[in-house]
Amino acid sequence: MAKEKIKVTKKYSSFSYKAGNSFLHKCPAWAKLLFIPFINILFLCLPVYFAVVLIAVQFGTACVLKFSLREQITDLKPVLYYGAFVVLMDVLTALGSGNLDFGKVFSWENQRESVFLLIKIFSVLQSASLVFKTSTSLELREGIWTIEKNVRKMFHLKEKNLVTDAVSLFLNFIPMVSKIWEQSKRAWLARGGRKGVIMYLRLLPVLFFVGMKKAYSAARALEVRDGDSI
Structure with missing residues (x-):
């Protein structure tokens, strides 16, 4: 009789600590609390291209620290919710003003600033995720x-x-x-x-x-x- 293989899926909650022995785990918490917010404030003030680079660097860092893609996506869900909220508000505004030309409402010219803001918020949440994942309470x-x-x-x-x-x-x-x-x-x-x-x-x-x-x-x-x- 073949043994049944039971697959156990480990549950993960957002921004929860994950034990490890990496350089970021060993880094003093006070240094992360000072350096990472400073970097994010700086990159929020810079053009969006810098935020894109920061996202790539932080994604690479998370992969090196062996944080799964599912864990990273779980921490970044608030950006998706915020993006959905922005879209909903645009639709309601268009309906309220009687402008049913959604092609114009969702054109790049009208949505560029919102997209840039979402990218910057995405990079900030990535940073927060790295802090919480590598630091205990x-x-x-x-x-x-x-x-x-x-x-x-x-x-x-x-x-x-x-x-x-x-x-x-x-x-x-x-x-x-x-x-x-x-x-x-x-x-x-x-x-x-x-x-x-x-x-x-x-x-x-x-x-x-x-x-x-x-x-x-x-x-x-x-x-x-x-x-x-x-």
């Missing part, structure tokens, strides 16, 4: 604290944590929301639910309340820990 918090501590030292301020907890909670909330959504969607499908409008109407309130509860618990944990350290 603890490393991100320590990196933010290192930056705040040095800034305070530079301006001769007291060594007090005012920014670190808020920023680290915000950063770590991004992958947490994605993880909650994927878990909720898997539970919905496992119970026989189908993808569609009903799924989003049912799961979005769940995402909101579970996310708020987890955020509150994390904030309380930080408050208790900081209180104990005083």
Whole structure:
């Protein structure tokens, strides 16, 4: 009797950490938090061709780090949603103005700036993906604290944590929301639910309340820990 091969598909949520021993994993979190946003701001101000080059470089880096194409696409889905939203708004604007010449509405002259903006947003999300995939939540918090501590030292301020907890909670909330959504969607499908409008109407309130509860618990944990350290 031949043994049945069971294929296990590993679930992946957006912007989740992936263990590794690469140069980017070993790079201090504070350096990534300073350097990568600086590069993105710079490339947002430069012509779009620079953003295209950055996309190619970051895609090559992700491949070298052995991040699968599926993982990369999962992190970049917000760009697709934003693009769909832009198209929808253009259609509604055209219908509202009585201009039914969609060939003109979606001509390159009218859509060039939107396409350029989407390309730049795409490169920014790639950078964020690399940071989250190669840094744990603890490393991100320590990196933010290192930056705040040095800034305070530079301006001769007291060594007090005012920014670190808020920023680290915000950063770590991004992958947490994605993880909650994927878990909720898997539970919905496992119970026989189908993808569609009903799924989003049912799961979005769940995402909101579970996310708020987890955020509150994390904030309380930080408050208790900081209180104990005083």
